[in-house]
Amino acid sequence: MTLNKEILQSAIEEFVLSKDDLQKVREDFTNEVKATEGSSLKMLPSFLSTPTGNEKGTYLALDFGGTNVRVLKIKLLTKGKYETIDKVAAPLIKTGEYDYVHKEATGEELFDFIAKLVKEALAGDTGEIYLGHTFSFPSEQLDLANAKLISWTKEFQTRNVEGENITELLKASLKRANIENVIPVAIINDTVATLLAAAYANNNALIGSIYATGHNTCYLEKNYNGKPMIINLESGGFSKIPQSSFDKLLDEMSEKKGAQFLEKATSGRYVGELFSIATAKAFGTDKLFDFSSVELCDMIVNNSANRFIKLKTNYVPTSDEAELFTALAKNILNRSALLVTSTFLGLYDHIGEETLSIGIDGSLYGKNPFLQEIISKELKKTSEKISAFKVEDGSAIGAAIAAAMGSIS
Numbered sequence: 001m002t003l004n005k006e007i008l009q010s011a012i013e014e015f016v017l018s019k020d021d022l023q024k025v026r027e028d029f030t031n032e033v034k035a036t037e038g039s040s041l042k043m044l045p046s047f048l049s050t051p052t053g054n055e056k057g058t059y060l061a062l063d064f065g066g067t068n069v070r071v072l073k074i075k076l077l078t079k080g081k082y083e084t085i086d087k088v089a090a091p092l093i094k095t096g097e098y099d100y101v102h103k104e105a106t107g108e109e110l111f112d113f114i115a116k117l118v119k120e121a122l123a124g125d126t127g128e129i130y131l132g133h134t135f136s137f138p139s140e141q142l143d144l145a146n147a148k149l150i151s152w153t154k155e156f157q158t159r160n161v162e163g164e165n166i167t168e169l170l171k172a173s174l175k176r177a178n179i180e181n182v183i184p185v186a187i188i189n190d191t192v193a194t195l196l197a198a199a200y201a202n203n204n205a206l207i208g209s210i211y212a213t214g215h216n217t218c219y220l221e222k223n224y225n226g227k228p229m230i231i232n233l234e235s236g237g238f239s240k241i242p243q244s245s246f247d248k249l250l251d252e253m254s255e256k257k258g259a260q261f262l263e264k265a266t267s268g269r270y271v272g273e274l275f276s277i278a279t280a281k282a283f284g285t286d287k288l289f290d291f292s293s294v295e296l297c298d299m300i301v302n303n304s305a306n307r308f309i310k311l312k313t314n315y316v317p318t319s320d321e322a323e324l325f326t327a328l329a330k331n332i333l334n335r336s337a338l339l340v341t342s343t344f345l346g347l348y349d350h351i352g353e354e355t356l357s358i359g360i361d362g363s364l365y366g367k368n369p370f371l372q373e374i375i376s377k378e379l380k381k382t383s384e385k386i387s388a389f390k391v392e393d394g395s396a397i398g399a400a401i402a403a404a405m406g407s408i409s
Contacts, residue, residue: 001315004282008324011278014244015331021242022342028240029346031397033233042234042259046192047144050199050206050220051401053079057070059407060121060129060182061399062114062170065136065190066154067101069114071121073129074400080201086272089122103157106257110158111173119179128181132403134395135166136190138234144406147187167271186399190361191216192230193398198359198391205357207347208394211340211371212362215267219347235296236263246277253277262343266336268293268364274332279313279325287315296329297368305329329353336364344375345382355385361394 023326056076058175063070073086092100092113100110122129137156139147146167152158161169167184174182188196193247195208196217208230209217217235222228239261250264250273251257264270272292280288289312299305305325309317317325344358358379365371379386 001283001313003062003315003317003321004284005321005324008278008282008328009322011246011282012324012327012331014246014278015274015328017335017338018241024336025241025302025339025342026346026349029238029343030349031237032238032240033347033350040239041238042232042237044141044232044234045224046188046218046230047141047234048186048188048230048402048405049067050190050230051196051201051405053200055200055401055404057404057407058085058129059400059403060118060131061396061403062118062131062133062401063395064114065134065395069117070396071114071117072396072400073121073123073125074396076200076404079135082400083118084396086121086123088117090117101156101158105158107158107161107164107169107175111169112176114170115173115177115179118174118182119177122179122182126181128183130403130407131182132182132186132188132399132401132406133167133170133184134190134193134399134402136395139166139189141187141232141393144186145184152153181273183407186402188396188398188402189216189232190398191218192232193396193402194218194359194361194391194394195220195230196398196405197361197394200397202357202359202389204353204355205359206351206353207344207356207358209340209344209358209360209393210362210367211267211360213268213364215263215340215362217343217347219351222351236260236267238343239263241265241339245363246274246281249277250274260338266339268362270297271332271336277327278328279309283313285316288379293333293364296333297364297370299329300333300370301328301368302367333368333371335373336384337371338378341375341378344361344379344388345386347367348382348386354383356387358386359391360388360393361391366390366392 042090058075061072070089075083077272138150141147198205206220214234218232221231275291276288
């Protein structure tokens, strides 16, 4: 196998965005937020505003966004402070024992399993307690307490759940388990949960974002039918971004062709695939070598491109060639951070607040200070009064805050 350095260099250059490119993304994002029709942003109301920061009390937080489910008993202490009293977590798949995401499993079985976790997290507490639920699957929000699953993602195939009211399924399982003191009052997605957690600690937080395996952003709309409302953009579906030839190849290979363009250019699920496609082209092969976002970050932070190229392709690059692969990883991730930041700035232009903070949760952002630095520097080019900060465990804390807000709505 031989490496074509000219093709590799060309690939590196394709992932460079100009100032004009970024400005256009920013302007297009603002326009799509404002658009009344034809937008690639879903603009879903959450039926919640941001918290005051004075919310307090003990609540249950159900975090259901993948094959590991958590139930936490959280005591909110106001102004961003909280205490986790109890925590129960369990996988929905245990080889040889059970599989609640398989097509043979039913919604009743799945939520009965979750109800057992709720009972365990209660730890014998029989007093009335409100539950907030972070449910990170495409859903139609009916009101704060109720959402209907549109379709499973993440390889879930559980029967009799799609099209159903998730809260009603949970309530039925709690009833079957004789759990009468738990009252589900809120169901939100993980992006909304992130903004709730961010705003609980920082009243300038008006934007929340997930920057991890997937990507999404929400914000506080100050005047949604006359009142403030957190709007879930489902921004991974934003379509007006400049595409390289590798983005187009990735889209052709993806499960959802012609969709999720921003997510495919930015998220941990896809940046490794972009690197793999470019690497295969440089080697003149159709075989993809399966690089991950974690490995791309390692190449940049630890100068480990030589090791990963050898491991994945059996090709031993020279030091110059290893530098080219590092440059490719760096440009793919730089572009990811710059595109995400341009959408934040598009929201900043729409919101119109001079001082604004952005709470970001997710492993791609949280574990990579160099990406945090890119976003921070790019924001400050517009204003020193725009900042981004890391949110820890937004899904759980946000669920507890939503429960607190839902208990008095």
